[in-house]
Amino acid sequence: xxNDDELATHRQELRRGTVVLACLLMLGTPNYGYALLTAxxxxxxxxxxxxxxxxxxxxxxxxxxxxxxxxxEARPRKFYRTSxxxxxxxxxxxxxxxxxxxAFRTLTENS
Amino acid sequence: xxxxxxxxxxxxxxxxxxxxPARQRADIEAELRTSIADAVEDRLEAGADAxxxxxxxxxxxxxxxxxxxxxxxxxxxxxxxxxxxxxVRVLTVLxxxxxxxxxxxxxxxxxxAGSSALDTLGAAVVGAIETAISIAVLxxxxxxxxxxxxxxxRSAWDPASLPEVLDKRGYFAELIGGVTFAxxxxxxxVALQTVGTVxxxxxxxxxxxxxxxxxxxxxxxxxxYAAVSISLHVFAYYTGWSVSNAVATxxxxxxxxxxxxxxxxxxxxxxxxxxxAIGWPAGLGIVTGIVVAVIVLLSAMDSIDGIVxxxxxxRTR
Numbered sequence: 001x002x003n004d005d006e007l008a009t010h011r012q013e014l015r016r017g018t019v020v021l022a023c024l025l026m027l028g029t030p031n032y033g034y035a036l037l038t039a040x041x042x043x044x045x046x047x048x049x050x051x052x053x054x055x056x057x058x059x060x061x062x063x064x065x066x067x068x069x070x071x072x073e074a075r076p077r078k079f080y081r082t083s084x085x086x087x088x089x090x091x092x093x094x095x096x097x098x099x100x101x102x103a104f105r106t107l108t109e110n111s
Numbered sequence: 112x113x114x115x116x117x118x119x120x121x122x123x124x125x126x127x128x129x130x131x132p133a134r135q136r137a138d139i140e141a142e143l144r145t146s147i148a149d150a151v152e153d154r155l156e157a158g159a160d161a162x163x164x165x166x167x168x169x170x171x172x173x174x175x176x177x178x179x180x181x182x183x184x185x186x187x188x189x190x191x192x193x194x195x196x197x198x199v200r201v202l203t204v205l206x207x208x209x210x211x212x213x214x215x216x217x218x219x220x221x222x223x224a225g226s227s228a229l230d231t232l233g234a235a236v237v238g239a240i241e242t243a244i245s246i247a248v249l250x251x252x253x254x255x256x257x258x259x260x261x262x263x264x265r266s267a268w269d270p271a272s273l274p275e276v277l278d279k280r281g282y283f284a285e286l287i288g289g290v291t292f293a294x295x296x297x298x299x300x301v302a303l304q305t306v307g308t309v310x311x312x313x314x315x316x317x318x319x320x321x322x323x324x325x326x327x328x329x330x331x332x333x334x335x336y337a338a339v340s341i342s343l344h345v346f347a348y349y350t351g352w353s354v355s356n357a358v359a360t361x362x363x364x365x366x367x368x369x370x371x372x373x374x375x376x377x378x379x380x381x382x383x384x385x386x387x388a389i390g391w392p393a394g395l396g397i398v399t400g401i402v403v404a405v406i407v408l409l410s411a412m413d414s415i416d417g418i419v420x421x422x423x424x425x426r427t428r
Contacts, residue, residue, distance in 0.1 A: 032145075033149075053142070053182075078138075
């Protein structure tokens with residue numbers, strides 16, 4: 001039997017990468033760190049804050065999202081938005097995800 | 112514990128930023144503080160008290176140094192999996208070649224400078240340990256720097272670069288044979304010189320080795336050499352023969368052959384009195400010739416053997 005740690009590792013391995021796709025899809029509408037974290041959580045993508053915040057920086061560095069500081073409110077917030085390049089990657093990854101889903105369905109139906 | 116006016120958040124942010132490049136700090140600090148404040152606010156609205164909310168949010172963010180590492184995208188290890196095997200190989204080869212050579216070389220130098228055999232051994236051992244530590248530290252440092260700077264693409268692995276499978280059992284038998292042979296010669300020599308002595312021309316007991324040379328302790332150097340040579344072969348056996356092993360073998364061979372042949376050929380090794388006493392004066396010249404030939408031949412065979420082993424593995428590359 002798998003222990004809890006091993007199970008958690010397997011689940012984490014499988015989910016790795018889905019957060020990037022979820023972010024790129026969600027950031028079609030500009031959003032800031034904490035709000036994106038809760039939105040992802042509500043949408044069923046559990047992600048740690050210490051993973052998401054550095055990830056947003058990395059995506060920005062790769063030109064997949066752009067950012068803008070909004071200082072209108074009491075707290076200055078950094079808003080991220082998916083770039084054209086990011087949207088293109090999201091489309092590619094979505095196709096990939098659907099193909100994988102179809103492949104898994106075929107696998108389970110045939111077994 | 113020191114009590115300061117700074118909040119837990121201040122301390123957390125300061126600790127996280129410390130590990131980050133200066134140009135990123137201001138931006139990350141602003142975003143991190145807002146994110147923490149947002150999360151705390153959420154918990155306060157849900158009914159938590161301020162201190163608990165802050166502590167929980169920071170606990171969830173995890174150790175600040177880990178967060179900083181994720182931001183900076185720098186490796187959290189000294190030598191990664193890409194370099195680890197090369198690191199181990201280089202370290203093994205360096206340790207198994209440089210350390211014994213240094214041990215031998217420093218031993219000879221210290222001994223020739225006039226130290227006793229025991230002092231020489233002690234100094235050479237200390238020197239060898241220091242050399243080993245220096246090599247380990249420097250190699251690790253170099254690989255850690257490569258890990259952080261040399262992100263160049265490594266060439267694709269080619270199956271043709273696989274080393275030949277060598278018959279280790281055959282070599283092990285050779286190794287045991289070589290060691291036994293060396294011990295046998297040394298044992299015979301010691302026996303002849305100590306219990307097998309004969310009465311010389313002046314009435315004193317003499318052995319086949321010149322008394323002056325035997326008394327000088329030069330044989331401790333030969334013992335040094337044997338110990339180093341054997342350990343070098345054993346290391347090479349376990350780590351696989353490489354060019355460095357072959358070079359070390361040849362270097363050791365030269366280091367031994369030159370003084371040994373010089374001592375023998377110049378008549379300082381054998382005792383003419385001994386050959387007179389056993390009634391075979393002509394034996395001095397004959398045995399001298401045989402000893403020189405055996406020394407040269409054995410060392411040459413050893414060197415050639417080392418080179419062959421090293422190139423046999425490389426040929427396929």
